């Protein structure tokens with residue numbers, strides 16, 4: 244079997260590549276155009292792996308994608324490639340539509356033309372909008388209507404709908420997974436958990452949007468990767484699967500857990516202006532993937548957050564290089580006024 248993994252130089256895509264190479268006899272071609280979020284050094288340990296090949300390229304380049312599919316004859320496509328940061332989508336929505344919607348459509352066309360056995364779309368719980376804090380009994384199911392808040396989540400919902408239309412109209416064998424917030428090694432330090440770890444280690448102020456009461460449902464990245472693979476191997480073609488582990492924490496609680504573990508003071512916490520359209524609570528009901536595919540998260544948060552903190556402590560060169568580059572301009576623009 245040969246898989247195309249798009250966005251494999253990013254956070255979840257790279258962890259998925261490692262998982263496939265470690266535990267499956269699958270040839271992996273990783274396609275990534277190395278945006279600010281893609282990092283070739285993440286893949287350095289697998290570059291010479293006999294079942295791995297890296298290709299630099301853009302999923303929005305139709306000609307290039309067609310040629311790649313013609314040359315490589317993939318069996319399976321797993322699309323992680325996306326613009327993924329909500330704050331950046333609020334600042335500049337256009338690139339989110341180009342990559343997340345148009346890029347997906349170009350991959351779908353190529354998958355159809357080249358008789359791909361499975362096209363899997365990596366999507367997000369953000370397509371369901373948010374839930375109120377005072378209704379802890381409510382969860383997102385696969386039947387929850389799409390009700391997006393940000394240009395990012397709208398672009399992800401748009402791509403999900405396109406993927407479903409290629410199943411219904413053309414019979415393309417697709418599956419879609421919608422996962423909650425991931426954390427773990429190789430996450431770009433603009434996202435909450437690595438942002439807090441890297442800034443706390445430098446005794447820098449920790450920006451918390453609004454009141455810090457917003458709730459996210461955290462899942463260790465390898466558990467997400469395993470769920471995706473189960474869906475590709477045993478899931479029902481045409482279906483959506485939610486992935487999440489009933490692991491809800493407020494942002495403030497997550498930050499306090501990290502500070503305690505790093506022996507840093509809570510006085511570093513700084514409340515800043517709220518994110519525009521900030522979703523209050525995400526919470527996945529993972530009953531379908533558990534019932535149909537036997538998936539359950541394997542990494543409790545206490546263990547996953549320790550693994551993650553240890554990884555950031557032991558791999559400072561990876562994130563220090565990122566923080567010293569273009570990211571500095573982004574941080575200044577995003578948080579400079581606070």
Ligand code: NAD
Nearest residue numbers: 250252253254255276278280281301302324325327424425
């Ligand atoms: P990321 O930003 O870390 O990585 C995205 C990768 O895609 C980068 O390597 C980037 O270079 C690449 N890319 C971007 N545009 C491209 C293009 N036009 N052509 C080729 N490659 C391109 O993102 P992530 O957090 O790893 O998320 C991966 C996927 O999972 C996304 O589709 C995201 O919507 C989804 N998702 C993320 C989370 C999360 O918590 N991070 C949760 C659920 C779903």
Ligand code: DAU
Nearest residue numbers: 327328329367368369423424433434435450451452457494
């Ligand atoms: O739910 C899945 C989604 O999770 C994915 O689809 C997205 O790609 C991924 O980025 C993530 O989105 P969030 O917006 O939930 O993640 P982020 O790490 O940006 O923010 C997590 C929470 O922390 C959110 O409530 C906003 C808050 N936050 C974030 C940053 C960067 C802060 O309070 N301060 C910050 O500086």
